[in-house]
Amino acid sequence: LQVGDIIIEKSGGSPTQSTGRVSLVSQELLDHAGAVICSNFCTAFRVKKGWNPLYVYYYLQFIYNLGAFFNFEGKTSGIKNLQLDAAFAAIPIEDISESIQNNIVAILQGLERKIAINRQINQNLEAMAKQLYDYWFMQFDFPNEEGKPYKSSGGEMVWNEKLKREIPKEWEVLNLGQITTSYQQGLIRSNNQLSDSSEFGYLKMGDLDGKGQYSLQKLARTNATSEEVFLFSLHKGDFLINVRNSKEIVGKTCLIDYVEENTLFNHMLVRMSFDKVTSFYMNLLFNTDFMYRAMDGLKQGTTTVIALYQEDLYRLPIVVPTKNVMDTFSIIEKSILNQKELLTNEIISLIKQRDELLPLLMNGQVSVNSDLSDD
Numbered sequence: 001l002q003v004g005d006i007i008i009e010k011s012g013g014s015p016t017q018s019t020g021r022v023s024l025v026s027q028e029l030l031d032h033a034g035a036v037i038c039s040n041f042c043t044a045f046r047v048k049k050g051w052n053p054l055y056v057y058y059y060l061q062f063i064y065n066l067g068a069f070f071n072f073e074g075k076t077s078g079i080k081n082l083q084l085d086a087a088f089a090a091i092p093i094e095d096i097s098e099s100i101q102n103n104i105v106a107i108l109q110g111l112e113r114k115i116a117i118n119r120q121i122n123q124n125l126e127a128m129a130k131q132l133y134d135y136w137f138m139q140f141d142f143p144n145e146e147g148k149p150y151k152s153s154g155g156e157m158v159w160n161e162k163l164k165r166e167i168p169k170e171w172e173v174l175n176l177g178q179i180t181t182s183y184q185q186g187l188i189r190s191n192n193q194l195s196d197s198s199e200f201g202y203l204k205m206g207d208l209d210g211k212g213q214y215s216l217q218k219l220a221r222t223n224a225t226s227e228e229v230f231l232f233s234l235h236k237g238d239f240l241i242n243v244r245n246s247k248e249i250v251g252k253t254c255l256i257d258y259v260e261e262n263t264l265f266n267h268m269l270v271r272m273s274f275d276k277v278t279s280f281y282m283n284l285l286f287n288t289d290f291m292y293r294a295m296d297g298l299k300q301g302t303t304t305v306i307a308l309y310q311e312d313l314y315r316l317p318i319v320v321p322t323k324n325v326m327d328t329f330s331i332i333e334k335s336i337l338n339q340k341e342l343l344t345n346e347i348i349s350l351i352k353q354r355d356e357l358l359p360l361l362m363n364g365q366v367s368v369n370s371d372l373s374d375d
Contacts, residue, residue: 004053010082011041019082020069024057055101062362103368111354118343133284162317177314182273186265187232201263212287214254232264239279243308244268251295255283258344280333
């Protein structure tokens with residue numbers, strides 16, 4: 001594959017996902033992966049001179065979003081197959097000048113760049129939070145009363161038998177059950193109760209990435225009673241942990257920093273709240289190697305279905321800092337969470353603009369001059 005090649009998924013779409021998803025080969029991909037070839041589940045093609053590959057990519061994305069490829073799907077041995085020759089013969093693309101193509105691309109790429117920048121800033125904020133957690137709560141170099149790093153400046157350390165290591169004097173080690181104030185399993189929904197046209201978002205186990213983050217991009221949707229919405233709606237600051245699935249998924253956690261109003265959570269997820277420590281602190285703790293190892297020893301089940309049970313989770317040892325240290329950390333975490341929320345809101349607004357603008361540009365409802373400047 002070369003930069004600018006376009007790839008379309010032609011086989012293997014899931015029961016709820018049509019084939020026809022489209023991707024563009026970027027320089028970044030080739031820099032990262034080296035030589036790349038296309039699998040037999042996809043078709044790759046290179047556009048002719050006079051066509052901007054990005055314009056063709058956006059046009060095919062527009063066609064996919066319309067659901068047009070659905071009309072050209074067949075099945076072989078239960079696997080979906082997209083008849084691309086028939087689709088390309090039937091789906092027209094207007095022959096417009098390359099300069100207009102370039103201007104349409106410039107508009108959409110401008111929005112894409114802003115989205116990418118915001119996502120990068122959010123990733124930097126997450127990395128900063130993890131680095132701060134490691135510095136304060138793993139190396140124990142939180143600021144002492146003089147503002148100097150505690151352990152490096154000779155702060156007193158005491159041996160803790162539970163952890164088999166030293167911790168700062170006056171810190172505690174408590175079982176998770178001793179600091180947990182609520183433990184709530186999510187709402188049960190079967191696949192036939194999920195639909196894109198349903199009213200409420202429904203966060204599932206697959207939406208957690210295993211690094212303390214979650215994604216709303218492919219959020220399932222369901223209907224619910226007013227009582228269910230009251231009981232299972234997610235809120236900013238909620239801590240979730242996956243307690244039932246395959247071994248590598250069980251134990252995933254996330255902290256909700258932004259979510260659509262009245263988004264509900266799945267029954268394989270548990271919402272927990274805590275005393276003496278913040279949910280932000282707990283999410284960072286649950287994504288340390290120490291906690292991964294501790295949870296692995298608690299997981300029970302068969303080779304396909306693994307569970308973390310409440311009574312076992314409650315035995316996990318948790319390092320609890322003094323109130324002064326936690327209060328200082330809380331001030332910093334609130335600043336990080338507020339910045340992330342602002343950026344995430346802007347990302348969602350930009351994605352909405354891009355997705356609304358794409359069909360208008362492609363079907364000619366919004367015209368673009370060929371002499372449009374880069375600004």
